[in-house]
Amino acid sequence: MRAVVFLAALTVCAVSTPVYSTNDENWTLKDEQDLRDGYGPDPDGVPLDFRCAWRKLALDYARQLRPDSVPNVHDALLLGSMCNVSLSEADKSVVPVFPPREWPAKWFERDDGVTQYVDAMNGDDSHSGTTPDSPKKTIHAALAATRQAGPGSKIVLRKGTFHLSTPLELTPADSTLIISNYPGEEVWVSGAHPLNNLQWKSHDVTKGMNVYVADVADAEGIAFTGLRVNGRRVTRARRPNSDPERDFFPKGWFDTSTATKWLPAHEYGPAREVQLGPVRNITGMFEMYGVGIGGPCSQFSPPVSYWCQKSPPGGGGFQYYVPSGVTFNGKEVFSEAYGPVHGAWKNVTGAVAHVWRKSHWSSWMFAVDAYSPLRDTLHWTWGGFQGSRGGPGSDWFIENVFQELDAPGEWFFNRDTSQLFYFHNASSGTAPPADLQVEATNLQVLINITGTQANPVKNVTISGIGFRDAAYTYLSPHGVPSGGDWGLERLGALFFQGTENCVVNSSILHRMDGNGIMLSGYNQHTVLSNNNFSWTGSTAMAAWGITDEISDEGKHGNDGTDGNFPRYTMILNNVVRETGIWEKQSSGWFQAKSAQSVLRGNIIYNLARAAVNINDGFGGGNDITENLIFNTCRESSDHGPINSWDRQPFLTTVNGGTAGVIPLVNEIHNNFLVSNYGGTKGGVDNDDGSILYANHDNFEIYGWGQKNGIGCGDHRSYNNVHLYLSTGYRGHTNFFGHEKYADQIYNETWLFGTGTADYIQLGSGCQDSATFRPPDCHDNTIYDATANQPIVACGKQKMTVSEWQDKTGLDKGTTVS
Known part of the structure; x- marks a missing residue:
């Protein structure tokens, strides 16, 4: 997928067409915009043909990624009410297959271990469970039998609903276990009590x-x-x-x-502050690892947080209360x-x-x-x-x-x-x-798969199962994963800790009142693929590593060299929708103290907050590609569809195998990103401290071209297409630190259609030659569909792009049309 392909598909749009009116009999935009102080499915002033063109294109892309997603995506895109586009008969005929038939078929050919059949309606735990005609009744009884039989066993669930009275606990003794539905049958595992x-x-x-x-x-x-x-x-x-x-x-x-x-606020006494460093000097900010222990963080688990320092660095930072x-x-x-x-x-x-x-x-x-x-x-x-x-x-x-x-x-x-x-x-x-x-x-956790880094649970596969109705966790203890903005409970309906090569495939997680899947601590080569998440109370999928933040006066809190964190996670072709029913600080995918995750081919939409959140830099090396993301931040603000922070430097061996605080480059590329509703900070919002990002070949609608928070550095933004954006690049001239980490923006195509049409917005410092270090911009193509002329704003200074080029000698090859 190339951004230029999407651009070619939208060339039918003409910027001179009338703006869609609230008087149109088919669609009342005001009803949507009034939901949140003017937030809506599209910004004001965007022509109707463009609104409909990008939606049709998004639907086409969803059809490529997950044909079974098309009816729900069509509905979320408002294609019927806004654009009078009906579903084709071919789209209507695509019925989601509960299991992928090819996976169970291969498993049934295995002759190692045993197969236990389970039938909630017709089974009996006194049965052998070894044939479909003699099934057990409960999954717990089947698990006891497979554990006794040894590796290579399977648990096959027959049609119906299994109400768990206690979580299913898997240990290293259950390695290589497969839990699947019977081919073609609809199976649900519920945390509710009938x-x-x-x-x-x-x-x-x-x-x-x-x-x-x-x-x-x-x-x-x-x-x-x-x-x-x-x-x-x-x-x-x-x-x-x-x-x-x-x-x-x-x-x-x-x-x-x-x-x-x-x-x-309640009084909890002062926090014990820990300052380590400086351990990283890239941008001149966020060089220290710092936390507060106890005090106002006494209710967190563990009672430690970046935000419990008296003066935590960051945009609008203050001690937690x-x-x-x-x-x-x-x-x-x-x-x-x-x-x-x-x-x-x-x-x-x-x-x-x-x-x-x-x-x-x-x-x-x-x-x-x-x-x-x-x-x-x-x-x-x-x-x-x-x-x-x-x-x-x-x-x-x-x-x-x-x-x-x-x-x-x-x-x-x-x-x-x-x-x-x-x-x-x-x-x-x-x-x-x-x-x-x-x-x-009733149950917060349905399946708990827990081993240790020294003795992990290996090669467990869950496929073709529907999970639903886990109890809420929003009043359970939460911790602060790292220096991002998140608090999070280390819980999930499917909980993994101390695992290797585990898979959740072609399953459904529906109406969970807490998190869907939690990867806690050591998890390597986890695969989450072809799953559906819907109506989730908190976050659909989360990964959260563990460092020693408390002992020895917190002196090891930034040390991730022991490898106790999720690594090499594959998040592939999942559909995530209607997320954040209860906890609004939630997302489709969240990670902290994790490295080298791959998010590819996912469709994520209809969220209270951002779709993807990277809470820290940790080891880096994440690859976010070929995803379709829209309708984010429907209830919140000050975000983009993809969001990152990196306020705390962590020590890992991810980059080069030796201990260091410089992470691998994170790549965000070839995605279809729509910055509508409150997600106006652009397709990729690299917030405070984010370093070493390559954002390229993305196709982005609305919002900003590239947002870098304070203390960011080494962002390469290139080959992206941004259409009807409101602001171009927004960064800070006086926080770049080392010259080799300056931002680069080149070969971009930007069409301004709303807002100020500022090509570049820089903070104060343009007059100070000692700190003035603007981004390295060149060979960008700028189109303007607003009444404003694209300008460069540097503090209080404003100049046209040509004036900027003449005055600074920068931005060679950039043109404005």
């Missing part, structure tokens, strides 16, 4: 209400943090009302103006504007407050301790660790308050009485039907 034989009684069926209650006989020991009705996630009683799967910000949130005061509560405008919060009026809450036991961090960089969850109705104040202690930066709160909502059970589809579970209350979506007095399928989420 609630059978519920006897519904009316509770409140007056004045438009239709709330019924049922006793839950077997609720003891069940987490009961989420509910599924007929397989769909339904809403725990909340205010303001919202459906988390159909709505996104601002619907369902109190506006930040309702919070009259954020209460001061979160509010201990909020005082709100009761008249507004309890007004009809947010639904039926209930007045002050009578009982907030078990309530959870969801709060956006200011600037929408992350969302926090707090377990509410108390509510003061006279002052309309909520108090909390536990929580706020779901993002690492801390700061003041913003928009918010509250859930799990019985008094707010007032909308169809809402539910509440009373733990004291073991009663489930449910607002059935029907006319008042209509009870839930007897065949209503109701399940309570």
Whole structure:
């Protein structure tokens, strides 16, 4: 795939065509843009034919990558409503095959080990399990049999749903195990507990209400943090009302103006600061490894963070804190504007407050301790660790308050009485039907594959399985992976630690309330391929290495030379959509303290935040290529579809086999990237400290041409096509440090269609010859479809491109049309 191919495909676009109007009978752009302060599927001022052309092209590319993705991609691209483009009969006829038939067929030819068949409906654990006619009933029983038989065994699951009461634990004794579905059969492994034989009684069926209650006989020991009705996630009683799967910000949130005061942070005492270095001198910034231990980071696990230093370097850096509560405008919060009026809450036991961090960089969850109705104040202690930066709160909502059970589809579970209350979506007095399928989420982890670096689990393959309904993890302990902006829980529905050559292939992870897959610590040559992730509460796939951040006064926190981290991970041809239902600081792929990952051929869209996040430089050597990414940052801001940081230098042996802090170059190339909604910082947002990136041959729509945060260096941006971008290159002249690490931008094709049309934006320092080191730009082609002439902005200085060329002698070969 070459960017020039995509450019040729869009030559039908004419910049003089009329802008798509909100008066068009087929599409109301304003409805989408109003969702988030003007964010929308396209920026203002973009012609209709261009909007439709890139969407058709994206659909064509999705068809090449994953033909079975086309119906959902077509819907997400708004091709029907915006462009009157219908799905072809050929696209409609592509039905996803639950397993790839060729993989199980080869496995069935194996004669080593044993094969255990498992049937949730017709099996019995007393059966041998060795034939399809004599299956076991539970996967745990089959695992015990394969472990006894030895290497080369298989567990084959027959059609149906397996509800796990405890996680499936795999150890090094299970190496070479294969777990698959029976060819052609649909199999689901669920972390939810089915609630059978519920006897519904009316509770409140007056004045438009239709709330019924049922006793839950077997609720003891069940987490009961989420509910599924007929397989769909339904809403725990909340205010303001919202459906988390159909709505996104601002619907369902109190506006930040309702919070009259954020209460001061709890006092945890001072942090013990650790400073190592300088250990890296490339850009003149982020040379030190620094953290704070304890103090305000006491709630993190482990209690250490880059952001717990008193003065952490970085854009807008300050020591971590979160509010201990909020005082709100009761008249507004309890007004009809947010639904039926209930007045002050009578009982907030078990309530959870969801709060956006200011600037929408992350969302926090707090377990509410108390509510003061006279002052309309909520108090909390536990929580706020779901993002690492801390700061003041913003928009918010509250859930799990019985008094707010007032909308169809809402539910509440009373733990004291073991009663489930449910607002059935029907006319008042209509009870839930007897065949209503109701399940309570219970397990956070479905399969736990854990070995050690010295004795890893090897060659385990999971294929053709559907996984669903893991319980939320947003109030479980979180840690700060490194110097990026993230807080993260070391949990996943599929959890890997201490593994080699493990595979998850052609599987579905659906409606997980936490992370989908977590690669923790030592994992080498993991393959995640051809999977589907949808409606995920937090991050779809994450990799997070381990360094010793605590012992010996934290002096080894930056030492990754022991290899206890994910390496050589292959993330291939997955489809990730509807991510960040609960935790907004989430993504399709996240990595920290990991190296040499390959992301190729993935389709990622409809996310609360960025699609790909690289939290640090660590060993580098990542390759991100041939992916289709759009509709990112739908609920947040200040990001691009792909985002990186590198504020902490880590010592690894990745680059050359000897210990060093200079990572391998990361390549981001040949991707189709759309910077719409709030992902306006361009296809690749190399934020604070990011070094050694080669971004090339990408096809990018909207946003910025290349964004480099402070302290960045050695970015080579070349052969990219950027269409209807708002800003070109944005960087800082006075942070480049060594000359050999200066940025390079060449052979780029940039069409300005929105915004300022600034070709280059540089920070202060243009007058200071000692620090003035602009990027090495040359041979770029600039087109302008705005009323503005492309300019170079250097601090307060502004000049045309030709004036810039004449004054500095730079940018040779660059032309403006």
